[in-house]
Amino acid sequence: MEHTDLLKKVRKIEIKTRGLSRNIFAGEYHSAFKGRGMAFSEVREYQFGDDVRSIDWNVTARYNKPFIKVFEEERELTVMLLIDVSGSRDFGSFEKFKKNVITEISAILSFSAIQNNDKIGVIFFSEKIEKFIPPKKGKSHILRIIRELIDFEPENKGTNITEALRYMTNAIKKRCTCFIISDFIQPEADFDKALTIANNKHDVVALRIFDERETSLPPIGMVKLKDAETGQYVWVDSSSRRVRHEYEKWWRELSTQLDWTFKKSGVDYANINTRQDYVRSLMTLFQKRGLKA
Numbered sequence: 001m002e003h004t005d006l007l008k009k010v011r012k013i014e015i016k017t018r019g020l021s022r023n024i025f026a027g028e029y030h031s032a033f034k035g036r037g038m039a040f041s042e043v044r045e046y047q048f049g050d051d052v053r054s055i056d057w058n059v060t061a062r063y064n065k066p067f068i069k070v071f072e073e074e075r076e077l078t079v080m081l082l083i084d085v086s087g088s089r090d091f092g093s094f095e096k097f098k099k100n101v102i103t104e105i106s107a108i109l110s111f112s113a114i115q116n117n118d119k120i121g122v123i124f125f126s127e128k129i130e131k132f133i134p135p136k137k138g139k140s141h142i143l144r145i146i147r148e149l150i151d152f153e154p155e156n157k158g159t160n161i162t163e164a165l166r167y168m169t170n171a172i173k174k175r176c177t178c179f180i181i182s183d184f185i186q187p188e189a190d191f192d193k194a195l196t197i198a199n200n201k202h203d204v205v206a207l208r209i210f211d212e213r214e215t216s217l218p219p220i221g222m223v224k225l226k227d228a229e230t231g232q233y234v235w236v237d238s239s240s241r242r243v244r245h246e247y248e249k250w251w252r253e254l255s256t257q258l259d260w261t262f263k264k265s266g267v268d269y270a271n272i273n274t275r276q277d278y279v280r281s282l283m284t285l286f287q288k289r290g291l292k293a
Helices: 003-032 057-063 098-115 139-151 161-171 192-201 241-264 278-292
Strands: 037-045 067-074 078-084 119-125 129-136 177-182 203-210 222-226 233-237 268-273
Touching (some): 003 098, 003 139, 078 098, 098 119, 098 139, 098 177, 098 203, 098 278, 119 139, 129 139, 129 161, 161 177, 192 203, 192 241
Parallel strands (some): 078 119, 078 177, 177 203
Antiparallel strands (some): 037 067
């Protein structure tokens, strides 16, 4: 992509997603993703209504009047984005490809993080780890992430979620909040063990991005379909009721299995349709987490 075209796209994404982050998600993000705990801030005189359990008895004895310890939330977090860059992200049947929605959501989460003084890092993955951007703060860092989201070309087309989770768990030593953003379509959806291990060490949130056309086949006769990840072609008779039924059955079973995997692993998740407003899905997820906190 030409440099000037890339800058225009980066600017467009920045304007849209930074505004959404600041005006819509700021409070929900803060409530949904807590810091590491409480840290001592200061000592002040006791006031009516203060919790007597917070009295600092050493200072109280020294000044002969009650003082209490004041604690503040340790707010700073490390946020990691695990972004699926496999071939299937290039699918889209309406206004947006899955990769466009992934880019916008990733940018929103990035701006939400820096507005809360959190570090943000990214791992691009396919069937292998494609790129690791270590977590940092600052607007220039966010703009680099957006540039990579728009312009990054992976070397591989497949998907290996287990490898991505293992890499993140080993690379990030301290507890972090990790968003894994993917369509979660891979030959064997057997990443539940790796997901459980990652969520025991970190706080993992799954965002499943799908296109509505992936849920069923339209009856349009013989069609030649290409597997975006393997490159293989296959002819499908979409006019066959049995073929359409089997496809829809496969999609329902995949969705049920993924829901079960996320719940079993204790991972909060959202299913995001590219045709619908992802803002509502994210707000619902953030508010749900805020109520549990």
